[in-house]
Amino acid sequence: MSEHAKALNLEGNGTQKISWKDFLELTKPRVVALMMLTTVIGMLLAAPGVPHWSVLVFGNIGIALLAGAAAVINHVVDQKIDTVMARTRKRPVATGKISPFDALVFATSLALAGMLILVWQVNALTAWLTLASLVGYAGVYTLYLKRATPQNIVIGGLAGAMPPLLGWTAVTGQVEGHGLLLVLIIFAWTPPHFWALAIHRKEEYAKAGIPMLPVTHGNRYTEIHIVLYTLMMLAVSLLPFVTGMSGPIYLVGALVLGLRFLQYAVRLLRGDDRMVALATFKYSITYLMALFVFLLVDHFIYF
Known part of the structure; x- marks a missing residue:
């Protein structure tokens, strides 16, 4: 039996222990951390001085939650691909430790929480632009472009390039x-x-x-x-x-x-x-x- 099959079998028997670290891994925290650095700098560059603490705190939390949701969806869509590649084969969804359904429920929860925070505490423009970035990355790039063309990363790179603009609009409310x-x-x-x-x-x-x-x-x-x-x-x-x-x-x-x-x-x-x-x-x-x-x-x- 292959390692992937064993993992699925263990999950089916309920013997695999799932921790919060597995769900954190789904959000690709290192990638999100780099994104948030550019988001924060976008906020700080948008206007003279330091933005209000509420924009810095709630803006970054909301954007990070939506970015994490996009990463989780990426794990689900790329489940089969991840089992083939050495650097990704131990991911929670690839091994079967977390089911695709549970991962999607987690992604939906993150996305809804992120949208709520951005609309309620920041502004609607930032919320919708962030959601559009999620759709662009998890939907257009991961579902289609990644498998369709060698120019995938050129065309799909726009979604990943959005964080500093999201930080900017969180402060100014304008593009x-x-x-x-x-x-x-x-x-x-x-x-x-x-x-x-x-x-x-x-x-x-x-x-x-x-x-x-x-x-x-x-x-x-x-x-x-x-x-x-x-x-x-x-x-x-x-x-x-x-x-x-x-x-x-x-x-x-x-x-x-x-x-x-x-x-x-x-x-x-x-x-x-x-x-x-x-x-x-x-x-x-x-x-x-x-x-x-x-x-x-x-x-x-x-x-």
Whole structure:
């Protein structure tokens, strides 16, 4: 009997113990934590000074709950795929520790709680934009795009790029140009970030039947596109300075971080090494966090 079958059998006999940690794992807390960092920074950049405590607290709780709900739905939709890939095969739904039905009930509860908090304590615009992001990620991307096209992460990246705009609208109640600029930065960052991971996990994606770019077009083609998108991301990251949203501290930080990212991308193109791809993926996370921190520091010093 396979490990997955054993897990399902244990669940059926009621001998598997489920803890709150299993439900927490369904929400992808590390991914949500990175999202919330950009959300908080979106809030802090939206207006001079520090937003009211209620917006910071309830806005982040509501957005985090909806982001967690989207992650739970992702576990359910990707249950079969997760059993194939090494990094996901031990997820609670993949092993059968938590049933898809229970996971969906949990996701619905999180989503309803998040919507209630945002509508009641923040504003309706933020609530509906956050819900649209959930639908975009869990529905459009996970259910359709992920399996339909090697451009899945390019098209579907918009949903994952929304958090800073959600933070912005939570404070201002409006969709504004600079808030959209923050979205554009993450949108441009997403392809090189995920394609680096896709090169590292190419065999697993192929086994799972997911048409990631390295699987359908090969590593070389993907690495060229990582370099091109990194150049585009570097250019986009300078727009906050160009538009007067930020000052010289951010400009220096964006250049240093972006050129370092480009160095990783070029190194990957020259060497075509799985470990370099993994290092590029890991740096991309550090890059995004540091870039937004530079935005924040610059904002409070110069504005």
